[in-house]
Amino acid sequence: MQLSRALQCQGFGSRKACRELVRAGRVAVNGAACLHPDREFETERLILNVDGEDWVFRAHAYLVLHKPAGYECSRQPRDHPSVFALLPAPLVARGVQCVGRLDQDSTGLLLFSDDGDFIHQHTSPRRAVGKTYRVTCKHPLSDDMLEQLRRGVLLRDETSPLAARRCVRLGEHELELTIAEGKYHQVKRMLAAAGNRVVRLHRSAVGGYSLPATLPEGHWQWLDAAELEMLRSAPAEV
Numbered sequence: 102m103q104l105s106r107a108l109q110c111q112g113f114g115s116r117k118a119c120r121e122l123v124r125a126g127r128v129a130v131n132g133a134a135c136l137h138p139d140r141e142f143e144t145e146r147l148i149l150n151v152d153g154e155d156w157v158f159r160a161h162a163y164l165v166l167h168k169p170a171g172y173e174c175s176r177q178p179r180d181h182p183s184v185f186a187l188l189p190a191p192l193v194a195r196g197v198q199c200v201g202r203l204d205q206d207s208t209g210l211l212l213f214s215d216d217g218d219f220i221h222q223h224t225s226p227r228r229a230v231g232k233t234y235r236v237t238c239k240h241p242l243s244d245d246m247l248e249q250l251r252r253g254v255l256l257r258d259e260t261s262p263l264a265a266r267r268c269v270r271l272g273e274h275e276l277e278l279t280i281a282e283g284k285y286h287q288v289k290r291m292l293a294a295a296g297n298r299v300v301r302l303h304r305s306a307v308g309g310y311s312l313p314a315t316l317p318e319g320h321w322q323w324l325d326a327a328e329l330e331m332l333r334s335a336p337a338e339v
């Protein structure tokens with residue numbers, strides 16, 4: 102692939118801007134300076150360097166962000182900063198999208214990708230990928246509330262009850278809940294329907310992939326092949 106094209110598809114600007122970046126001497130490839138935007142390179146194991154920062158070429162981007170509270174999952178946020186402000190500019194420019202959303206006040210595991218098939222697979226109701234949440238509630242959790250969540254609660258505008266795939270009490274006010282769907286405010290509405298109220302919501306896992314304990318709030322990292330495989334599997338039992 103031509104160098105200027107490789108830079109462009111990684112999100113470093115328009116084709117013209119990328120040609121100028123190269124001509125200005127701001128780009129190195131696999132450790133060597135290159136002033137020729139039309140030079141061809143293998144994309145396999147290609148390491149671009151722009152303004153002194155290495156950037157591994159990836160045909161598609163798959164990443165996880167530890168979302169803090171107070172960020173909206175939108176490119177045009179209304180009342181709070183956007184989660185995209187937490188990603189480097191080239192990732193935003195190459196068009197990564199949120200794979201499923203979290204509310205502004207929710208925290209935890211948020212996936213991004215620019216691979217349309219991947220996004221579809223992980224958000225399609227037919228695939229029913231499990232999403233696991235740690236939920237803190239305002240009122241003590243009774244056995245009856247947990248039973249309602251397991252059996253299913255009917256939410257407004259839904260035609261059939263939505264049941265937790267898994268529901269485990271962690272404390273008097275805390276539970277771990279896995280749901281198969283991704284409906285609007287689903288966890289908050291399910292808890293409200295069961296007679297309680299969510300005060301904190303943290304997504305800890307998607308499929309069998311858990312938010313890495315080493316990833317601080319507000320930070321992101323690439324997903325490797327093993328992690329992508331975990332996303333496809335069922336959540337681990339606690």
Ligand code: URA
Pocket residue numbers: 202203204205207285286287288289290302
């Ligand atoms: N359910 C909710 O109510 N909010 C979220 O952010 C995610 C799931």
